[in-house]
Amino acid sequence: MIDEISKQVGHEMYQFLAELYPLCRSITGQGVRETLKGIARHIPVKMHEIPSGTEVFDWTVPQEWNIQDAYIKNKKGERIVDFTQSNLHVVSYSQPIHTTMTLEELKPHLYSLPEHPDWIPYRTSYYKESWGFCLTHRQLMALKEEEYEVCIHSTLESGHLTYGEYVIKGETEEEILISCHTCHPSLCNDNLSGIAVTTFLAKTLSGRSLRYSYRFLFIPGTIGSIAWLALHENQVSTITNGMVVTGVGDPGALTYKKSRQGKAGIDRAFIHILKTSGLEHAIIDFFPYGYDERQYCSPGFNLPVGCFMRTPHGEYPEYHTSGDNLTFVQPQPLEESLICCVKAVNLLERNTTFLSQNPKCEPRLGKRGLYRAIGGESEGAKREMAMLWVLNFSDGTHSLLDIAERSGLEFEVIDKAAESLEEHGLLKKVSL
Amino acid sequence: MIDEISKQVGHEMYQFLAELYPLCRSITGQGVRETLKGIARHIPVKMHEIPSGTEVFDWTVPQEWNIQDAYIKNKKGERIVDFTQSNLHVVSYSQPIHTTMTLEELKPHLYSLPEHPDWIPYRTSYYKESWGFCLTHRQLMALKEEEYEVCIHSTLESGHLTYGEYVIKGETEEEILISCHTCHPSLCNDNLSGIAVTTFLAKTLSGRSLRYSYRFLFIPGTIGSIAWLALHENQVSTITNGMVVTGVGDPGALTYKKSRQGKAGIDRAFIHILKTSGLEHAIIDFFPYGYDERQYCSPGFNLPVGCFMRTPHGEYPEYHTSGDNLTFVQPQPLEESLICCVKAVNLLERNTTFLSQNPKCEPRLGKRGLYRAIGGESEGAKREMAMLWVLNFSDGTHSLLDIAERSGLEFEVIDKAAESLEEHGLLKKVSL
């Protein structure tokens, strides 16, 4: 699976992300629909609409928010804060307004970052009626005492919450859920990176013969996963593993946050892949804040869904600012992240329990041409050790992942050794 | 509970301890009775008397020992070792004697500490008929070859072993046992500190509405706990947790020695309290020597009783010497120790398992005014995280302590979060 990934995939994801960057996404609205159309150019994602007002557990699908334009004009009529320059300038879900006011009246509606005077913060007000502008601290400091024309040309009306879904059917009904949030405007790492990696992971799996079925969700954060779970409550029992993909394009260490269960297949897969990756990484325990794993892992569902990311949210200064841009995210980290996801999926697909057909003493590998038959000396020795591990522990109670973990060898090496041994009749599959 | 402790409590305990300091305590005798009278000025402790000769398991309650005076006089008739200066000068349970003897004859009965030449050691001879004097090494070195008048005006006769008991009744019959030894003479840390903290803990709990019943024992070490257990054998099954309190006034790290069971409620409570205390501390495994936990944790009882102390016995040079005095023990460590005990008891009282009433996805905290509603930004964020932890793990299998341990947040913060959530109908109690 890994071998078939294009060498250019990092650049391809980066370019895809750059195309989606200018769109003004929120938890509802046209920006989300445009984003899903962009995704649809790569995979046949299906767009779903849930009407405003739909009750979903303790929550209600909100009104749909759309925005055409917004600005603050000074007395000379110059746009000193301009939505068309950056969609971060407007607090998401701002109500429409068009009026003039003094600086004193305006100030409570302005947000800046004194510690990063050149960055625009990202703010939302989904569940409280409000409006506001975000601007750099330099812009804020430059404002004089005068009258300002304040305009937010937005609509907040009954409409829909839009999400995308793409399902790849495998041999079994058992599903692996891969979820990413689509609600943030021009922020690259959070979460165009997650959208790009999820899209290209789907692209990689598409058209293959797979053991598991895969469900990809492109949803607004929190309300999206809550709505999806509420509307598909009787369907979640088929989800045997899953991951939330977010913040996977920054240069920080690869990070896997375990599911609430903590020892699910996906947890063991990512832990093994990261530990044998040779890359800087961190494994962290589940905690009930973060991204949509909060909902998937709520106690009434307790799904085996972890979260794959690089630097965790809030732990990098660019987080939720205009500093999270096309410079902050780069092709190389995107590619590493995608490869980890593919390897984790490959591990779940390939993990099997075998039974040695020669359980009493070792079989003679030499007479079967399996003794240092392949690769150079060091590669051959590693392969041979992998075969001995697989033979010794294929007693019907150890999966290939168990053996990989115990031996410290990469799953792929163990898997290939098992494949050779099976071909020579030394192993038989016990179960998936 | 903590909030109601007087700011002066450290000084109050220190003063109480200073009052008891001059009394000559032993495992029996008037000194113990006077000590219990001192305690009775703070809490309604009841005095019990067990006759000498009573068989208690493998032991026998010994004769009662009392002492009026003791000295060694030189040829000039000067008291060169004088019981009225320090009751440590006489080996506890010394038999009466009044005679003259040479230095050579006297020397086998003299005990000093060459490595601490200004301290008087503390020695006992409970179960072997003997007599002796303890003195500073300087005193010993100054003794000349001459005749000495040696007098110990003591009695060792059939009498009683005296102990104190105070029970606070709670909602349930389940008891928490708090035990301290009262047998040491003028030694402050060992164990007037334990007597003081136990007395003030009882005072703090007294008059409150409590879930558990509390039994406070003021007993001579070893023989006291053995006698109490032997005479109340059919009653110990109600003891669900307990602690021995000893050596809690020195400046060393707070130390909790686990019960033999190792994972009892009291163990988990103290471990959590110490780990989140921000104070220097140590957690040590059970071992079958030390204080009365030896008896409570003997295999035929195996009660969940730990031992709370500061520096363990024998690990400070002042241990069992006149150096363990009113300078060595101070109000501040006494207060810290009391607060730990109160917090541990509070944790046992308040630990509960809840069931989230909105187990599927998170409930909306905002619409209930629970979102950053209380405290400053940082305090509010912590409270909010505590609520998310409680909601996510209140699945009927995690107690508040389980959640506190897993989240790394203090039990009190988790408890308060649960209280808020319960008030808003988001949680229901499953069980104590």
Next chain:
Amino acid sequence: MIDEISKQVGHEMYQFLAELYPLCRSITGQGVRETLKGIARHIPVKMHEIPSGTEVFDWTVPQEWNIQDAYIKNKKGERIVDFTQSNLHVVSYSQPIHTTMTLEELKPHLYSLPEHPDWIPYRTSYYKESWGFCLTHRQLMALKEEEYEVCIHSTLESGHLTYGEYVIKGETEEEILISCHTCHPSLCNDNLSGIAVTTFLAKTLSGRSLRYSYRFLFIPGTIGSIAWLALHENQVSTITNGMVVTGVGDPGALTYKKSRQGKAGIDRAFIHILKTSGLEHAIIDFFPYGYDERQYCSPGFNLPVGCFMRTPHGEYPEYHTSGDNLTFVQPQPLEESLICCVKAVNLLERNTTFLSQNPKCEPRLGKRGLYRAIGGESEGAKREMAMLWVLNFSDGTHSLLDIAERSGLEFEVIDKAAESLEEHGLLKKVSL
């Protein structure tokens, strides 16, 4: 048991090993028979012969190999490589040859160690028809372009595989297997050291009253253990513990490689002995390569057999070279290794579960003369603590080893404490 080991045992083993050093052992042949005769001078080992061609699981007992002489002569007729100087000069199982050839033709059959130019490597070719010479790199470099007379006067014919076996019967049929490989020629650590320690361990146990039966196997590596297991398949269920002894004469750290089971009696015994030895040591997990534990621990047997050694194979430069000689191996490490084996066996023999006869509170040790009655102050304190540990944990669920592990005291100290307590009627045996 330890007390009865001669102070000279290290030197005795070293002398025994030196006697066996010159023999040319292989997996079959006269060298093995001579070695067994040497062992028979110490213990009544029985020699067994398995015919060539016998099918043993996936393997076949090979032809018997014997060698009289071998050399390479230069044009002057000088033996420039001479089997009589070192039996390592000939690749083991080399086919007979007698011919002349050029240096170019000869070179593919020559093996040296450029990084250790004065050492002769050790090479074998058991399962591939071949011949060759091993020589120092200095010898190889000195060879000129000329004609060489090459002679290997060997036979490779139908014969037998020879192994030795010695069984000591104990009270029970439960067996402890002790296995060492006998197939290496003039190499001291690998494995004359193992042969020597195994022989002297057998000698130590011989004639004693033992709980377990002991089976000592002196076998060629791999094929020997496979053949033994194949021919005694229905007998292995009596093996309750076992160890492979190899490489126990070098100066490196004592090393115990756990059985595949990982927590067998032998594993716990060696771990405890090494941890309390005060000597440098390492405990390593099972892995499916190494020595005959590979076969004993194959999944169809999964016997509780570990491997005791010093520096693991391949981790010292002298490994499988002429550097593994009578200088590399010394009496002191041999003695330490033997003592560890004896202690481990003693632990298995003596490990017992007792029930305290005074489970409620401590019994009075003083009135039984057990209180600091034995040894000096420090020794007495240790003995007393050991008694308290044994009394407290002899509740029918903790063996003496459990207590030793938990207390951190040496098994022997715990065992002696238990012995004293049992003599005084304070303990009763529950089970072996």
